[in-house]
Amino acid sequence: MSDDIHVFIEHLRGEVAEITLISLAAARVIAEQTGGEVVGVLLGHDVQGLAAGLAADRILSIDDPAAGDYSPDLYIATLAGLIDSQTPRAVLFGDTSMGAEIAGCLSGRLGLPLVGRCHTVRAADDQIRVVSQICGGKIFVESALPESTVVVSMVPGGHRPDDGRSETAAPIETIPAPAFGEPRVALKRYVEPEIGEIDITKEDVLVAIGRGIQLEENVELAEELAQALGGALCASRPIIDQGWLPSSQMVGKSGKRVEPKVYLALGVSGAPEHVEGMASSATVIAVNTDPAAPIFDVAHYGTEADLLDLLPELIDKVKAAGAG
Amino acid sequence: MNIAVLIKLVPDLVEELEIDATGTALDTTWLRLIINEVDEHALEQALLLKERGGGDVTVVTAEGDGAEDVLYAAAAKGSDRLIRLRGISFEDAPGNHTLARVFAAVLRDLEPDLVLTGVQAHNDLDGSLGPLLAEEMGMPYVGYLSGVQTEDGVCRVMKEYPGGLAAEMEIALPAVLGIQASEEPPRYLAISRIRQAMKTATIVDREAEQPDTTGAPGVISMFTPEVGEAATMLTGADDEVAARIVEILSEQGLL
Ligand SMILES: Cc1cc2nc3c(=O)[nH]c(=O)nc-3n(C[C@H](O)[C@H](O)[C@H](O)COP(=O)(O)OP(=O)(O)OC[C@H]3O[C@@H](n4cnc5c(N)ncnc54)[C@H](O)[C@@H]3O)c2cc1C
Numbered sequence: 001m002s003d004d005i006h007v008f009i010e011h012l013r014g015e016v017a018e019i020t021l022i023s024l025a026a027a028r029v030i031a032e033q034t035g036g037e038v039v040g041v042l043l044g045h046d047v048q049g050l051a052a053g054l055a056a057d058r059i060l061s062i063d064d065p066a067a068g069d070y071s072p073d074l075y076i077a078t079l080a081g082l083i084d085s086q087t088p089r090a091v092l093f094g095d096t097s098m099g100a101e102i103a104g105c106l107s108g109r110l111g112l113p114l115v116g117r118c119h120t121v122r123a124a125d126d127q128i129r130v131v132s133q134i135c136g137g138k139i140f141v142e143s144a145l146p147e148s149t150v151v152v153s154m155v156p157g158g159h160r161p162d163d164g165r166s167e168t169a170a171p172i173e174t175i176p177a178p179a180f181g182e183p184r185v186a187l188k189r190y191v192e193p194e195i196g197e198i199d200i201t202k203e204d205v206l207v208a209i210g211r212g213i214q215l216e217e218n219v220e221l222a223e224e225l226a227q228a229l230g231g232a233l234c235a236s237r238p239i240i241d242q243g244w245l246p247s248s249q250m251v252g253k254s255g256k257r258v259e260p261k262v263y264l265a266l267g268v269s270g271a272p273e274h275v276e277g278m279a280s281s282a283t284v285i286a287v288n289t290d291p292a293a294p295i296f297d298v299a300h301y302g303t304e305a306d307l308l309d310l311l312p313e314l315i316d317k318v319k320a321a322g323a324g
Numbered sequence: 325m326n327i328a329v330l331i332k333l334v335p336d337l338v339e340e341l342e343i344d345a346t347g348t349a350l351d352t353t354w355l356r357l358i359i360n361e362v363d364e365h366a367l368e369q370a371l372l373l374k375e376r377g378g379g380d381v382t383v384v385t386a387e388g389d390g391a392e393d394v395l396y397a398a399a400a401k402g403s404d405r406l407i408r409l410r411g412i413s414f415e416d417a418p419g420n421h422t423l424a425r426v427f428a429a430v431l432r433d434l435e436p437d438l439v440l441t442g443v444q445a446h447n448d449l450d451g452s453l454g455p456l457l458a459e460e461m462g463m464p465y466v467g468y469l470s471g472v473q474t475e476d477g478v479c480r481v482m483k484e485y486p487g488g489l490a491a492e493m494e495i496a497l498p499a500v501l502g503i504q505a506s507e508e509p510p511r512y513l514a515i516s517r518i519r520q521a522m523k524t525a526t527i528v529d530r531e532a533e534q535p536d537t538t539g540a541p542g543v544i545s546m547f548t549p550e551v552g553e554a555a556t557m558l559t560g561a562d563d564e565v566a567a568r569i570v571e572i573l574s575e576q577g578l579l
């Protein structure tokens with residue numbers, strides 16, 4: 001086994017995922033302990049330009065026209081071959097729509113241990129410790145990085161994306177793409193995001209509703225508040241899945257990323273998948289009856305008030321103050 | 325079309341979670357288990373497929389408090405077969421690498437065309453079960469799905485990417501799929517229908533193969549984060565809290 005740490009450079013339609021930067025930052029911590037290099041693994045077609053600005057010691061690039069778009073079967077088989085021949089100490093993926101399934105399948109196929117939901121890595125007593133985030137952000141679990149080639153899936157929040165960027169370009173080594181038969185999974189087409197009436201990424205004030213809103217008829221109340229504030233309504237995934245708001249208004253991992261001046265979260269627990277989409281908001285005000293709700297971790301102001309009692313008061317007072 | 329759906333029970337996050345005396349696991353004494361939300365969607369998707377194209381839906385779950393309720397509810401919604409795995413509990417699961425081997429043994433006998441899992445549960449530590457199970461069974465896997473169609477042996481799925489982008493993919497059957505959301509919200513069920521199913525449906529118990537726990541993650545410690553240290557908490561009567569929020573909004577120049 002080598003001491004190198006591989007990082008899968010996740011990219012979709014010409015853009016590198018932020019989790020790749022976070023993974024590079026984490027990989028650096030591990031590499032400093034093992035004495036190995038941070039190696040970016042870039043799979044795709046005509047994408048070498050994406051490696052610029054990444055904090056890797058070197059880049060392994062596999063260029064294949066068939067890998068131009070993400071294809072699960074082909075990506076997994078190619079990476080399995082690479083891991084087999086390079087035997088890195090660890091391979092890091094984002095815990096994302098693309099990364100999670102590659103990580104899982106590789107781990108299964110190669111019989112490698114997998115450490116999931118990795119939030120932070122750190123060196124401790126000659127060991128590399130991993131802290132994983134579970135239970136919607138309510139519990140953290142510390143483990144030692146297994147002493148063999150290990151697959152790791154990373155979640156955001158622990159390491160800074162900026163630490164995964166670099167001014168100096170890493171050298172790129174191109175390795176040939178392995179032969180590959182007919183994939184069992186094939187991309188047919190992309191379906192573009194639904195364009196909603198409002199663009200929540202452009203609003204100064206967002207009123208976010210979560211399952212704490214309880215009934216569909218209460219959505220109107222939140223809408224009234226958003227209107228009074230001159231802002232817009234957005235929501236957590238369960239609200240969208242219920243069909244109470246259009247999917248263009250979903251915030252989080254699978255939805256939009258927003259950075260309003262004020263994010264007023266009503267009855268949102270603050271699961272990591274939600275927080276991922278709103279953690280950069282300038283001011284977060286959270287209303288949640290559960291004092292242990294993780295949303296209070298990202299909030300600047302919080303209250304344990306019942307949102308259904310608070311809303312009418314808030315609407316009245318905001319209207320009285322007048323939006324400006 | 326033979327469809328298997330795996331359903332997992334997970335700790336209800338609305339309840340307080342406590343860590344046990346070993347410091348490495350959740351205290352199960354007061355743990356309230358509920359169905360993993362995306363599994364509700366996986367079941368709904370299976371039932372929609374059955375309604376559209378015919379077939380059989382088999383629900384498989386591990387044992388534990390609430391497992392029976394989940395199975396009977398699934399029967400009441402239209403599932404054809406209910407399997408409970410004895411020897412695997414939700415409170416003390418052996419890790420997903422082990423579970424993949426255990427579930428694969430049971431699923432092979434069912435010869436499924438499709439195995440639907442939830443895309444993820446909030447408490448796995450070594451990756452989601454779906455991809456591991458797919459590898460164990462030699463089947464392809466795709467996850468983060470919000471739509472599944474089958475026609476003439478061809479399966480088309482809608483895979484979600486961030487920001488609302490999706491990709492339509494075609495996957496060869498048999499396959500394992502990770503469901504994020506069903507095409508329709510999970511159907512509502514009257515309690516009376518579940519009671520009826522308790523009388524008519526049968527749960528088949530299967531003994532889990534003795535789990536080989538290689539690859540299970542070794543936990544050093546578990547802890548709860550200090551929540552809300554950075555937040556200024558607003559207390560008092562609702563009108564006082566509302567007044568403070570209005571002040572904060574004004575300070576930001578928004579009112
Ligand atoms: C792969 C994957 C991707 C996901 N992507 C996203 C995503 O993009 N966006 C997203 O949001 N989620 C996403 N999720 C779901 C996420 O894990 C959580 O389940 C979800 O964010 C929880 O939504 P919630 O906070 O509205 O509901 P809950 O977690 O149920 O929280 C409701 C909260 O309301 C509070 N509450 C209840 N009643 C009241 C009241 N009267 N007054 C005040 N507070 C009250 C409760 O204390 C609780 O904290 C994803 C999940 C998976 C597995």
Ligand SMILES: Nc1ncnc2c1ncn2[C@@H]1O[C@H](COP(=O)(O)O)[C@@H](O)[C@H]1O
Nearest residue numbers: 330331332386441442444445448452453
């Ligand atoms: N013990 C279990 N019993 C039944 N299904 C499970 C179990 N563990 C995982 N699953 C399935 O795998 C999915 C992903 O869960 P997890 O692997 O815990 O992220 C769940 O949504 C279930 O469909």
